[in-house]
Amino acid sequence: MLHRLALRVLPSLTLAVTEDSVRTRKRLVMFVPGLVAFAVYRAAKHxxxxxxxxxxxxxxxxxxLVTAICAYRVGRGVPFAQLVSADGARRIGWILAWIGFVYGVQLSLLVLALLWLVGYDYAKHPDGPAMMAMIIPSTAVARDxxxxxxxxxxxxxGRPFVTFPDGAGLRALLARVTPALAGWVAAGVAGCVSLSLLLAALVSGDMAxxxxxxxxTMAAGTVGLLAFFAGQGNGAAWTAGLSSTRWNELVKFWWWPGLAFASTYYxxxxxxxxxxxxxxxxxxxLFAGVAGLVGGVMALYCYYLGHRRDIENRQPGGVPSALLRCPFVMGILGKSREAIAGTALSGSAAVFDKNSQRASS
Incomplete structure (x- = not known):
């Protein structure tokens, strides 16, 4: 789910995918796969x-998997026959395998676990949960x-992006693991495991x-927030950025993506x-193992996002900080390109105008 985080935390990507014209097309792209998934469910049920x-x-x-490649083709704007030649077999394989199959399975498990928590157990009542475990993932996969x-x-x-949401930047970061990165991941794992074991001694049964x-979730979200700032400074002097950020902005990032994605992974x-x-x-x-994985993943991903955000900040012609309500771009969601960028993005106006004409045609 790192791609989802990147699309909503990194300003250049968020500005691109939250334009009004893009949202209009995206609603239709999400609606059709939901109907198809329901039809497949009805046919497979028999x-x-x-x-x-x-x-x-x-x-x-x-x-x-099928939904992912179809939705990607719509966003990409090229025929199926030209996808591999245009973007390469590796990227198309990533769309099929990771954004399609793996992400879809993860979302199905999320749906089943959430229904289990509220007493609608798939093992006892398979029909309803099975239907939702097919429809909800297909719409989310189509969106992304x-x-x-x-x-x-x-x-x-012609519009360059410093970070493409395919995880290549994360792989490059892991190829040269720094002590700071290793320390934050270790802190996430150790902190969540310790709290889990302590809680296991206090709470058992259905409430566990x-x-x-x-x-x-709260522990991993907190570690993720701190790791984000550490990533912006490559692990050094991260407390300065934390202390200079307003509390309401910190709470926003702690809530989303911190708590939201920590609970999702859990x-x-x-x-x-x-x-x-x-x-x-x-x-x-088992609880400790789950807790350790959640804490480690959140620390790793948030450190990486902070690192990429720092790289974006240092790029000439990037999104000015004055345009953003906070470092986490939460304030720009839901606004159109014209309302956000104004003259500050005039250098990219030609690309965006071309996109608006293409989207409305």
Whole structure:
């Protein structure tokens, strides 16, 4: 889900995919796959057993795979036959495998775990959860694949992006792991595992999953917030950036993506334990393992996002900080390009005008 974080945290990407014309097209792109997924569910219900978790996850992944490449093509604006030659087999394979299949399976596990928490257990009542576990992921995959395709279209049209949301920057960062990065990831893992083990000694039974989820989410979200600032300074002098940021802006980032994605990863892992590993969520060791993964992933991803944000800030012609309500771009969501950028983005006006004409045609 790193691509989703990048599309909403990095200003250059957020400005590109939240234009009014893009949102209008995106709604249609999301609506159609939902109908297709429902039709596939109805057909599959009579031809196979969707009460088996692996079967459901495989089917959901395949539907999401097809959805991803179709939505990417719409955003990219080129025929299917030209996708590989235009963007390369590696990127198209990434869209199919990661944005389509893997992301779709993750979202299905998220849906199943969330329904399990509210008492609608897929193992006992498979029909309703199975339907939602196919429809909801397909619409989310369509949204993200379309946005990625649109970013790629802008890039091919001459608008450069410092960061493309394909994880290449993260792989480059991991190729030269710094002590600061390793320290933050270790802090995320150790902190969440320690809190999980402590809580396991205090809370057990049916309330354990909720209590563990709340504590781990808050801990991982907090580590993610601090790691974001550490990434902007490559691990050095990050407290200065933290102290100079207003409290309401800190709370916004702590809430989203901090708490939102920490809880998402927690629920995905809970769903995997319940329906893939088929392990009840009752073991302190299992809780600790889930907590460690959530804390480590949030620290790693947020450090990376801070690092990429710092690179964007140092680029000539980048988005001026004065245009943003906060370092996390939360204030620009929902605003049109004209309302946000004004003359500050005049250098990119030709590309955006071309996009507006293309979107309205």
């Amino acid at each position: 031809g196979m057993s969707l009460a088996e978790p692996v079967t459901l996850l495989l089917l959901s992944g395949l539907v999401s 694949a379309f946005e990625i395709g649109y970013v790629r279209w802008l890039e091919a049209s 999953v909720l209590a563990q989820g709340a504590v781990v 629920l995905v892992l809970v769903g995997g334990c319940l329906y893939v590993l088929k392990q009840p969520m009752s073991s302190p060791g």
